[in-house]
Amino acid sequence: MPVRSLLSRVVLAALGACLVLFIVGPLLRLLFFASPQSLGEALRDTELRDSISLTVFTASVATLIAAVFGVPLAYLLARRNFPGRRLVQGLIELPVVVPHPVAGIALLLFLGRRSELGGALGQVGLEFVSHVPGIVAAMLFVSAPILVSGAREAFRGVDPQLERVARTLGDTEWGAFKRVTLPLAGRGVLAGSMLAWSRSISEFGSIVILTYNPKVASIYIFDQFTTFGLQSAVPAAVILLLVALAVLVVVRVLQPEDRQ
Amino acid sequence: MIRLENLHVRVGNFDLRDISLQVPRGGYALIIGPTGSGKTTLLEAVAGHAPLRAGRVFMHDDDVTDLPPERRGLGFVYQQYHLFPHLSVRDNIGYGLRSSGRRRDALDPEARIAELAGMLAIVPLLDRTVRGLSGGEQQRVALARALAPKPSILLLDEPFAAVDPATRQVLRRELRELHEREGITTLQVTHDFDEALRLGDLVAVLSEGRIAQSGSPEEVFRYPNSAFVARFVGTGNVIAGAVERTEPGDGPGPFRGRFTGGNLVLDVVAERAGPIHAVIRPEDIVLSLTPHPGSARNHMEGKVLRLERIGPVTLVHLDVGRPLIASLTTQSVDEMGIKGGAAVIVTFKATAILLV
Numbered sequence: 001m002p003v004r005s006l007l008s009r010v011v012l013a014a015l016g017a018c019l020v021l022f023i024v025g026p027l028l029r030l031l032f033f034a035s036p037q038s039l040g041e042a043l044r045d046t047e048l049r050d051s052i053s054l055t056v057f058t059a060s061v062a063t064l065i066a067a068v069f070g071v072p073l074a075y076l077l078a079r080r081n082f083p084g085r086r087l088v089q090g091l092i093e094l095p096v097v098v099p100h101p102v103a104g105i106a107l108l109l110f111l112g113r114r115s116e117l118g119g120a121l122g123q124v125g126l127e128f129v130s131h132v133p134g135i136v137a138a139m140l141f142v143s144a145p146i147l148v149s150g151a152r153e154a155f156r157g158v159d160p161q162l163e164r165v166a167r168t169l170g171d172t173e174w175g176a177f178k179r180v181t182l183p184l185a186g187r188g189v190l191a192g193s194m195l196a197w198s199r200s201i202s203e204f205g206s207i208v209i210l211t212y213n214p215k216v217a218s219i220y221i222f223d224q225f226t227t228f229g230l231q232s233a234v235p236a237a238v239i240l241l242l243v244a245l246a247v248l249v250v251v252r253v254l255q256p257e258d259r260q
Numbered sequence: 261m262i263r264l265e266n267l268h269v270r271v272g273n274f275d276l277r278d279i280s281l282q283v284p285r286g287g288y289a290l291i292i293g294p295t296g297s298g299k300t301t302l303l304e305a306v307a308g309h310a311p312l313r314a315g316r317v318f319m320h321d322d323d324v325t326d327l328p329p330e331r332r333g334l335g336f337v338y339q340q341y342h343l344f345p346h347l348s349v350r351d352n353i354g355y356g357l358r359s360s361g362r363r364r365d366a367l368d369p370e371a372r373i374a375e376l377a378g379m380l381a382i383v384p385l386l387d388r389t390v391r392g393l394s395g396g397e398q399q400r401v402a403l404a405r406a407l408a409p410k411p412s413i414l415l416l417d418e419p420f421a422a423v424d425p426a427t428r429q430v431l432r433r434e435l436r437e438l439h440e441r442e443g444i445t446t447l448q449v450t451h452d453f454d455e456a457l458r459l460g461d462l463v464a465v466l467s468e469g470r471i472a473q474s475g476s477p478e479e480v481f482r483y484p485n486s487a488f489v490a491r492f493v494g495t496g497n498v499i500a501g502a503v504e505r506t507e508p509g510d511g512p513g514p515f516r517g518r519f520t521g522g523n524l525v526l527d528v529v530a531e532r533a534g535p536i537h538a539v540i541r542p543e544d545i546v547l548s549l550t551p552h553p554g555s556a557r558n559h560m561e562g563k564v565l566r567l568e569r570i571g572p573v574t575l576v577h578l579d580v581g582r583p584l585i586a587s588l589t590t591q592s593v594d595e596m597g598i599k600g601g602a603a604v605i606v607t608f609k610a611t612a613i614l615l616v
Contacts, residue, residue, distance in 0.1 A: 161342045164309050167329040168336040169356030170409060175330075179355075183346050 027241065034238045042235030051220040052239065058132060058216065059200035062139035063193055066147045071189060074151035075181075079160065093145050100205025103141055107210055111137060134211035139200035146199050150192015154185040191254040198247040201240070261285040262306065262413060262445055267315035269298075269305045276301050276469045283462060285320065288439055288446045290456040290477070293466030294492065299449040300339075302466065303415050306447065307336050319413055330359070334413040335406030335444075339421050341398040343390040349401050350386040353377065356409035367410065376404040379438065396427035403435070407442065414439075416448040420455070432458060453493040457481065465489050486616050487537035495614075496541040497584050503530045503615065519613065523581040527557040527610045536615050542587035544612035547576065547604045549596060558613075562606040564598055580606055 042048055076082070077089055095103060111118040111128040118128060128134040158181050166176035182189075204218040215223060217240045225233035267279035276298040283289040291299050304310040306317060308329035316325045324332050335356075343352050350373055357369040377383045380400040385393065393401065399419060406414060419435070420428040436459055439446055450456060456463040456477045464474035465488075473485045484490035490498045501521025509515070517530040519538050526538065551559065562580040574593045576586045584606065588598075598604065 159342065161338060161340070162344060164307075164329070165336065165338065165342045165344075165405075166355070166359070167309070168307055168332075168334060168415075169405070170330045170359035172328070172330055175359060179359075180344060180346075 030234065030241060031238060034234045038235045039238060042239060047215075048217075048220060048236050048239070051215045051217045051236075052243070054132070054135070054214055055201055055217040055240075056243075058135040059139055059143075059197050062136045062143060062200045063147065063197040065136070065140055066144040066196055067189075067193055070144055070148040071151050074148045074189075075155050075177075077148070078152045078155035092148050095142050095145050100142060100203065101209055104138060104206035104209030107134075107137055107141060107206060111210075128210065130211050130213060132211070132214065135207055135214075135216055138206040138210050139203050142203050142206060143196040143199040147192050147196035150195055151185070151189045154188025154192065155181065157188060158184045187254050191251045194247055194251045194254065198244055198251075201244060201247070261287075261318070261320050262289075262447060263318040264306065265316045265318070267302075267305055267317070268313040269301055269310050270313055271301050271310060274298065274301065274469060276305065278470055279305075279315065281464055281471065281474060283445055283447055285445055286443045287461050288436075288459055289448070289462040289464065290460040291447065291449045291464050291466055292451060292453055292456050292492070293472075294451060297466040298469040299451075299466055300417055303336070303417050303447065303449055307334060307415055308332055332413070333411055334415055335409070335411035336415045337399075337402050337406045337417065337419050339418040341402040341422075343393075343398055343401055343405070345390060347390070348386070349382065349388050349390060349393075352390060352401055353386075353404045353408050355405060359409075367408075369408075372408055372410075373404075376407055379441075380404050380434065395423040396431065399423055399427075399431060403438070407438070407444075410442070412445060414444045414446045416446065418449055418451070420450075435459070453477075453481070456493075465492060467492075482541070483614065484539060484616060487539070490537070490539045490614075490616060495539055496544075497539065499524060499538045499540070499582070500535075501538060502535045503528060503533050505530075505533050516610075519615070521582075524560075526613060528613045528615060529610050530615050539614040539616055540584070540608060540612065541614075542575065542585045544608050545584070545586035546607045547586055547588065547596070547598065548607065549598075549602075549604060551605055557610045558608050560606050562604055564600055564602045564604060566600050567593065567598070578604070578606060 073088075073092070077085065077092075098106070108129060109115060111121070111134070113119055113122050113127075113129065121128070126133055128137055162180050162184070163173075163176045166180045167173070171179060202218065203216075204222065207216055208219055208222070212219060217236065221233050221236045221240065224236060262281070262283040264279050264281045267276065269276040269279075274296075279302060281289070291302055293299050301310055305312060308317075308324070308327060312325065316323055318324065319332060319334070344355065347355070353373045353376060354369045357367055357372060373386070374383075377386055380403060382397065382400050382404065385397060385401065390398065390401065399422075403419070416435075420431055423431065432455070438444075448455075448459065453463075460477050462474065463477045463480050465472045465480060467488050473480055473489045480489065481493050481495060484493060484495050487498050487500070490496070499521040501519050501524070503517045503519050505515055505517050506527075507516040514529050514531055517528050517533065519526040519528045519530070519536070521538060528538065530536075560580050562578040562584065565577040565579050565583075568575040568577065569590055572590050574588055574590045576588060576593065576598060578584045578586060586606070
């Protein structure tokens with residue numbers, strides 16, 4: 001192998017390795033920082049257990065809502081050419097660039113009791129600020145773009161000609177979607193949903209403004225850290241990290257292999 | 261039967277216009293044309309995938325213009341087959357037998373799958389996934405899938421484009437046999453006129469979104485109505501030039517005239533004067549080593565450039581002041597001892613020159 005080519009490979013590998021270590025290093029340090037004993041104690045703490053169940057529950061509800069509204073939208077974005085498609089695509093991706101506390105403040109103004117919508121919803125018993133629906137709203141806001149873009153790419157990966165073939169074989173549009181598009185895009189849509197779910201689990205910035213209490217796991221960790229210090233925050237942090245890693249593994253398994 | 265009346269389809273900036281065509285029940289028609297002439301768009305319009313701007317589509321006397329694809333009762337085989345990658349070969353073939361829009365009482369899926377797999381010699385493939393099938397195998401599966409629901413109309417988009425020549429020949433023969441056995445009205449797209457000659461009862465030549473000519477393959481081949489069609493179907497030598505009248509009078513009907521194209525001057529029988537193309541079929545050209553007596557009016561000296569032997573037929577490439585191709589039997593070429601570089605007398609009748 002020529003020296004130059006070997007050198008450039010070594011440089012590229014070294015650069016990549018630095019970044020990978022920077023990501024893996026802190027997480028490994030965190031994992032080994034907590035003693036098994038402290039993890040066991042933390043798991044017996046009802047406040048932590050409650051905050052983790054609350055997080056899993058609210059993230060699941062947010063993902064479900066995002067899927068119900070987002071999957072059809074993703075299909076439209078992938079398949080139909082309608083006026084304003086690019087605009088809709090841009091709008092749906094907005095939450096990715098909005099800083100999360102900014103999103104929290106915007107949601108507070110939009111859904112707070114003093115806003116018209118918040119007031120009206122409050123009348124029928126749907127309170128957002130300092131209530132569970134507030135957590136779901138914040139999670140939905142930050143995670144919906146991930147689900148929509150994941151599902152959109154999954155639908156794009158299905159050759160539209162296959163749907164046409166299904167139509168000539170007697171399927172209605174819905175039949176072709178059900179028997180061809182969905183089975184082929186299903187894994188990708190599910191992987192997008194899992195990523196959206198883990199994005200919800202990790203959300204802090206907007207929830208802290210909308211609903212500090214009851215505490216989701218990320219806020220619980222922050223609260224432990226500011227009130228009792230590092231030692232108290234670590235076990236909860238490790239448990240949340242393990243939940244996130246488990247999701248990542250599932251997503252990797254679900255995601256279709258790279259096309260040749 | 262398929263009847264198209266004045267179809268107009270627009271896809272992007274491309275227009276398919278004034279398409280009128282009738283394929284009789286049980287007939288086999290071919291749409292031929294170069295890449296970009298609108299062949300596939302035409303099939304998509306017949307299938308109901310491409311919206312019409314104008315015109316009507318009839319199938320067996322029913323106006324299906326406003327029906328969605330699934331209610332037109334047709335089978336469509338795509339160029340790239342488009343087998344469902346998540347289904348086995350068996351489930352691909354059976355797809356249309358279990359579709360949402362179809363009556364469930366009509367056909368026993370398993371029996372029909374077995375029948376078609378037997379016909380197309382793909383029984384050993386039935387339980388495989390479609391990944392890893394060869395081009396010819398995919399083609400057979402795609403054909404079986406399209407035929408399974410017993411459509412009365414079959415649309416084929418360049419079905420042999422992606423298989424090797426040997427497989428192509430076998431598939432062509434099988435397709436023709438299937439067509440006869442199942443009695444399906446078939447409309448096939450191809451860019452290969454040879455395919456049209458072998459398969460079709462009817463051929464329509466498409467050029468830039470319009471039908472340039474339609475008729476029996478033999479008729480289109482022998483009597484192309486334009487230089488484009490003559491060149492595309494390979495009728496023979498196409499020479500641009502102009503005709504002037506040489507016999508007195510100006511009444512209607514054919515007249516004797518003189519065609520001039522470059523340095524070639526020919527006696528012709530024409531129906532109109534002015535700019536025109538002369539088409540001379542290679543098999544109408546007679547070669548001899550000495551001047552040929554007889555009624556043929558056009559004699560010229562030529563030089564043999566090279567011989568192209570295609571089995572029993574040999575194409576003789578000539579220079580008569582411009583390139584010209586003659587087609588002779590290989591036997592007569594050998595008997596006459598025609599070789600590259602030889603000087604020959606080139607003769608053809610005035611009536612053998614087609615003016616288009």
